[in-house]
Amino acid sequence: MTDYSDKELLALFRNEESKNYSFNLIVRKYQERLYWHIRKMVVNHDDADDVLQNSFIKIWNGLNSFREDSQLFTWLYRVATNEALTFLKKKKAKYFLSMNDYESHLQNSLESDVFFEGDEIERKLNKALLTLPDKQRLVFNMKYFENMKYDEMSQVLETSVGALKASYHHAVKKIEKYLLNN
């Protein structure tokens, strides 16, 4: 597979003849990063698969109107993030879950997940993460696991860098507390 830059991929996408080809390349280029980003939020593989596919359908439908005000990567992340957060919100509403029920629901998903192969430390860290509110967990994942810069995160989440730093700091404190108590 030829390595195209995002700009080249977008140019190819805007050409009707190479549209499908370029979209296929975009999927191949970003599928893994987006999948892991979504998976850490929704926990379960099947849910992550659904959310990822829906995200790419939205990307397919919206890519023509993408004006390149931001980087393609940032936009894709934003679509996937919104899709994951919407999925979680719907899930909470569907099962009338309170914050505590929601947390234990996600923890049960983690426990029963056949595609979780982490060691005990990773399991504990994930459990600690699931005690965080969704948006704080998102910030933590992006910073800690995905090594994203605050500037990039700020573009994806449309939140100020200061707020993101504060959110990450709070998340770390909470995880620390959880691990010490468990």
Place this chain on the structure above:
Amino acid sequence: MRLEGNLEELKRNNRAGYNVPDGYFDSLPAKIQERCYYSASESSNRVKVGFLSIIKPYLLIGSFMVVMTVGIYNAYEFVIPSSTSNYNVDMAANSEILVQDIAFNINESDLIEFVDEDNLTQSIVGNNISEEAIEYLVDNNIDYSTLLNE
């Protein structure tokens, strides 16, 4: 335990311990592409049939409402037929009041002016004055000879 210092040591990779079924990422692009085509064809079909399917229930409701209204009106007319005759009586009473009102408000000079403007004197000259007109002129002590002279 200072977690912020040790946190990096806990991190194995960006997957956080999660995994996927074998070959998942190999088959994913084809699946996504298929769903994209499906969603595109579905949305274009939706545009074609969408208008009719949106309009249809409203048309049905609209025609049902019209039929119901006509039915109820006819049934009401059938059960209470006096409703229109009451209306006619009301109309007759109203026109009577209107005539009285006009008669009350018209003064003599207006009437003479009207007769004059419309050349009604000709009919007077020809002695074709109706009984009512003569009666009116006599009752009001109007000398109709003045009209003839003018």
